[in-house]
Amino acid sequence: MKNILTLIIALATVQIFAQTHEIIKHNGEKLDINFIKIENNLIYYSLPSSTEEKKISKYAVAQLNDKSKNNSQTISEKIYLTKKSDYKKVIILKESETVGLKKSNDLSSFWGKIKGQSRIALLEMGEKRLKENAALKGEPFIVILSNKADDLRAITFTY
Numbered sequence: 001m002k003n004i005l006t007l008i009i010a011l012a013t014v015q016i017f018a019q020t021h022e023i024i025k026h027n028g029e030k031l032d033i034n035f036i037k038i039e040n041n042l043i044y045y046s047l048p049s050s051t052e053e054k055k056i057s058k059y060a061v062a063q064l065n066d067k068s069k070n071n072s073q074t075i076s077e078k079i080y081l082t083k084k085s086d087y088k089k090v091i092i093l094k095e096s097e098t099v100g101l102k103k104s105n106d107l108s109s110f111w112g113k114i115k116g117q118s119r120i121a122l123l124e125m126g127e128k129r130l131k132e133n134a135a136l137k138g139e140p141f142i143v144i145l146s147n148k149a150d151d152l153r154a155i156t157f158t159y
Helices: 002-017 084-089 119-137
Strands: 021-025 030-039 042-046 053-057 061-066 071-074 102-109 141-148 151-158
Touching: 021 042, 084 119, 102 119, 119 141, 119 151
Parallel strands: none
Antiparallel strands: 021 030, 021 061, 030 042, 042 053, 061 071, 102 151, 141 151
C-alpha cells in the first residue's frame, strides 16, 4: 500500500515539474522551459529545475513549442538588413526589452537644426538617422540613449 501511494505521488509531481514548452531562439539555441506569459515584448518563463521567473525578449525568440499539445507558435520573424533603405525594419527597443539579445555596437551621429523646424520633426529625424546607421551595419535593434542635436547616441543589438 505504501509503495502504491508513493508511486501515485511521484507521478503527480512529475507532471507538475515537467518541461511543457521549448523556446527556439533566432541564433538556433533551444531551451526547455515552463512557459508563464507574454507581456510587454517579453516572454516570462521558468526553468524546469527552478521556480524562479526569468524573461527573454520576444524578438530573440523564433518559436515557442508546446510539447504537450504538439503546437508551435511563431513569436517573431528574423529581420535581415542589407542596405541603408532597410532602416524601416529596424526596431527601437527599451533597455528592459533587450534580454536575450546580444549587444553589438555604439552608434553616434549628429543632425543639423533647420530654422523653424518643430521639436517633434527633429526627434523623428534623429531616430531616422540612427536607424539608417544601424541598417548599414546589419543590426536590427537599437536602444536610443540620447536624441539631442549635438548628442545623438544609441546602442545596437543583434541575435
